[in-house]
Amino acid sequence: MTRLSYERYCAEIVTQTSLLVASLKDADLTTEVPSCPEWNVGQLLRHLGGVQRWAETLVRTRATEPIPEGGRDLAAYTDEDPAVVGPWLAEGAERLAETLRAAGPGTPVWTPVPDYGTTDFFVRRFTHETAIHRADATLALGLEYELDKEVAVDGIDEWMELGSLPLHFEVHPWMRELLGPGRTLHFHATDTPPEANAEWVVDLTGDVITWRRAHEKSAVAVRGPVTELLLAIYKRRPITDGPFKIFGDTELLDFWLERVDFG
Known part of the structure; x- marks a missing residue:
C-alpha cells in the first residue's frame, strides 16, 4: 500500500481548493449544505479556510501543544460573497501548502491524533479535508463532482x-x-x-x-x-x-x- 508523495499532497491541497473556488462563480452561497446541515455553502467555505489557516499556524510555529482551532464560530458568515471568500480561501490553501513544503516531511509538530506527531499527518489530512468539503459544496450547489482516482x-x-x-x-x-x-x-x-x-x-x-x-x-x-x-x-x-x-x-x-x- 503506497501513499501519495508529500509533494503530491501539498499540490492537491491547492488543486482541490482551486477547483472549489472555480465552482463558486455565480453561486448562491446561502444554499444549505445537506451533508453539513448546520452550515450553508458560505459558512462551509469559511470553516475550511479557517481550519487550513489553523493547520498552517501549527506547522509554521512547530507547535508542541494545541492552539484554538479556527473555522468553528461561523455565525457571522451567513451571507458570503464569492468574490470575497473565493480569493481568501485560495490564499489560505497556498499558504498552507507553502508552509508544509518549507517544513518538509517528518517534521515534529503537535497533531490532534496522538502518536502521529509530524507534518505527514497534516499534509495528508488536509488533502482529504479539502477534497471532501469540496464535495459538500459542489453537491449542495447541484454540480457534478469528480476526483482523481489516486486521491x-x-x-x-x-x-x-x-x-x-x-x-x-x-x-x-x-x-x-x-x-x-x-x-x-x-x-x-x-x-x-x-x-x-x-x-x-x-x-x-x-x-x-x-x-x-x-x-x-x-x-x-x-x-x-x-x-x-x-x-x-x-x-x-x-x-x-x-x-x-x-x-x-x-x-x-x-x-x-x-x-x-x-x-
Missing part, C-alpha cells in the same frame, strides 16, 4: 486508518456495538486498474476495528466507482443513491454506516 483511493485508506483508531471507543462508546462474530464488510472499486488493489475489508470480529486491503468473501460487499465509494463511506451521499451493487447483509452495512463517526 480517492488514498482518501479511503486514510479514512480506514483514522476511523479504526481505538480512541474512537473512548469518544464514541456506541461504536463498540459494531463488534461481533461474522461482521465483515468488503468495498471494491470497479473503475481502478487491477494494480491499484482498490479493495478494502473492514473486520469487526475482534476486540477492535481493523481493516486491510484485500479481496475476501465478507458478510456484505459493496462494488462501485471509487469516488462514489469514498462519498458513501464519508456519508456524503446515501449509499442507496449511488451506482453500487450490494451483496449480502445489507442490515450490517446500514448499521456500520450509522455507527461510524469520522469526518
Whole structure:
C-alpha cells in the first residue's frame, strides 16, 4: 500500500481548493449544505479556510501543544460573497501548502491524533479535508463532482486508518456495538486498474476495528466507482443513491454506516 508523495499532497491541497473556488462563480452561497446541515455553502467555505489557516499556524510555529482551532464560530458568515471568500480561501490553501513544503516531511509538530506527531499527518489530512468539503459544496450547489482516482483511493485508506483508531471507543462508546462474530464488510472499486488493489475489508470480529486491503468473501460487499465509494463511506451521499451493487447483509452495512463517526 503506497501513499501519495508529500509533494503530491501539498499540490492537491491547492488543486482541490482551486477547483472549489472555480465552482463558486455565480453561486448562491446561502444554499444549505445537506451533508453539513448546520452550515450553508458560505459558512462551509469559511470553516475550511479557517481550519487550513489553523493547520498552517501549527506547522509554521512547530507547535508542541494545541492552539484554538479556527473555522468553528461561523455565525457571522451567513451571507458570503464569492468574490470575497473565493480569493481568501485560495490564499489560505497556498499558504498552507507553502508552509508544509518549507517544513518538509517528518517534521515534529503537535497533531490532534496522538502518536502521529509530524507534518505527514497534516499534509495528508488536509488533502482529504479539502477534497471532501469540496464535495459538500459542489453537491449542495447541484454540480457534478469528480476526483482523481489516486486521491480517492488514498482518501479511503486514510479514512480506514483514522476511523479504526481505538480512541474512537473512548469518544464514541456506541461504536463498540459494531463488534461481533461474522461482521465483515468488503468495498471494491470497479473503475481502478487491477494494480491499484482498490479493495478494502473492514473486520469487526475482534476486540477492535481493523481493516486491510484485500479481496475476501465478507458478510456484505459493496462494488462501485471509487469516488462514489469514498462519498458513501464519508456519508456524503446515501449509499442507496449511488451506482453500487450490494451483496449480502445489507442490515450490517446500514448499521456500520450509522455507527461510524469520522469526518
